[in-house]
Amino acid sequence: MRHPLSAPETPVVTPAPLAPQACAAAVSAAVADVFTVLEDWRDRVAAAVPLTTTTELDALVETLVLPALLGEAEPAAHRDAAQHGTAQHGTAPHGTAPHGAPALLVGAGFIATADYRPGRPAHFAWWLGPLASNPLLGTTLSPTRLDLAARVHTEYLRDFRGLEWYRVPEATGRAHVTGPYVDHLCTFDFIVTLTLPVQVDGGTVGVIGADVSVTRLEQALLPVLLGLSAPAALVNAVGRVMISTEATLAAGDIVPNPGHPLTGYDRVPCPGIPFDVIVRRPPE
Amino acid sequence: MEAQLRPGAREAIFAQLIEAGRAEQVARRLTDAIILGVLTAGERLPSEQELARRFGVALITVREGLVILRETGLVETRRGRGGGSFVIQADAPDETLLHTRLRGVAHVELSDLAVYFSTIIEGCAERAALRAAPQDADRLSEWLAQADWDRDAGARANAGGFYLELAVLSQSARLVREQVRLQAEFGPLLLLGLADPSMRASVAACNTDVVAAIRSGDGPHARTLVAGQVRELAEWLHAAKTRIERGGTLHAASAVSA
Known part of the structure; x- marks a missing residue:
């Protein structure tokens, strides 16, 4: 890695x-x-x-x-x-x-x-x-x-x-x-x-x-997000998007929102910091 | 209210300039800030070197601009330790200077600036409503609750500060930068109508509604509200210019300047 x-x-x-x-x-x-x-x-x-x-x-x-x-x-x-x-x-x-x-x-x-x-x-x-x-x-x-x-x-x-x-x-x-x-x-x-x-x-x-x-955080972390098998985003505690490989989520957006319900994503906390990685769940 | 002056609104005075007639632009930017009370009597301007750096112009251009200000009687330059260029205009906007300023800008320029300003701030407001977390709406609400609309200069600083807060909540760095530049260029003129107490009441009430629209995530409504506010301010400016061009006064007879 x-x-x-x-x-x-x-x-x-x-x-x-x-x-x-x-x-x-x-x-x-x-x-x-x-x-x-x-x-x-x-x-x-x-x-x-x-x-x-x-x-x-x-x-x-x-x-x-x-x-x-x-x-x-x-x-x-x-x-x-x-x-x-x-x-x-x-x-x-x-x-x-x-x-x-x-x-x-x-x-x-x-x-x-x-x-x-x-x-x-x-x-x-x-x-x-x-x-x-x-x-x-x-x-x-x-x-x-x-x-x-x-x-x-x-x-x-x-x-x-x-x-x-x-x-x-x-x-x-x-x-x-x-x-x-x-x-x-x-x-x-x-x-x-x-x-x-x-x-x-x-x-x-x-x-x-x-x-x-x-911008620089994205340059550093995008390869890691791209390593996931599904579209994902890095968000903060209020759900503000920083880095996203989900085409419908832009930096600055807030999740959950009508197009991106909580149930659509797995939310994985980043240890020690108030950030989460959200990863799109496969369709049922 | 002094305490309500936002650093963004103040700093915007010194934002970078576009190409042509730069000495005149330096003079105009500072003149607007002084006659509209953003810079106040007795205040020392940044050094010539600092102004040159901030405006992005040559030192000689800043000096030429300051000569224009001295000739207009808006600043005086003191030599020696503790010296520099000091604002000598009284706090109240000077009617004669405002008349000159409004005569110097065409109706067509004013309306174009208003269209552009409105487009940017409408986009900010709509995005802010779509993107604000509940905490953001709370903070904006608290910010507005502390804003004083009773007096002219304070109301202008708060109105400009509120626009900047909307831009920040849009989460777009480009919109924030553009809003800062635009407020520097046009803010003092656009907000001239706030000398009118009824306009202050109207803008204050409108901004309360904007916060409510943002809290409920209603982007189109937030957009409509700020568009209405800018239109109202632009129409006031149009009417004032027309009065002045006819040899009348800046303020309609019914309005009382605070």
């Missing part, structure tokens, strides 16, 4: 049909890879936080996220995989992902809570990868810092607390997956946002996170 991060140019269908559970596991593994990277960043930021000024914090976060946004990172997942193996995912060892595998991330960074600097607003250390035809930034060829200080004002800073990707990990102290959704703040892309709270001495000092482009 192929690694989920195999190059997209040559999607090769696995000869023997893949079990839906193996497909779901491959999805989880791809997301877990990103979370492993985020955990590494979280630990480094948490270790630095007590003594760090925001300038030093920005420099640290930039050092961490820029290689990942440029697709140059050797993710921590690869190092770990070399040590532990990933047989439980049913995939090849992560270390074998070919050079040039698509970088999943279109944005990443750290948002410090207002408490980080008493009396000051929350602090954004967030970078966007190279963007195509962004209505605010045009086309950028190198990473851009999300410059909220110069552009957006206190009402926005109050506002972002209501956003799921920040609010949930801050409130629950746990990792969270938001989306897929069209982000209208910076990337203007259909994305999934993965976030982790950063805690120091039991208190949350901020949220570390990454925006994953659904």
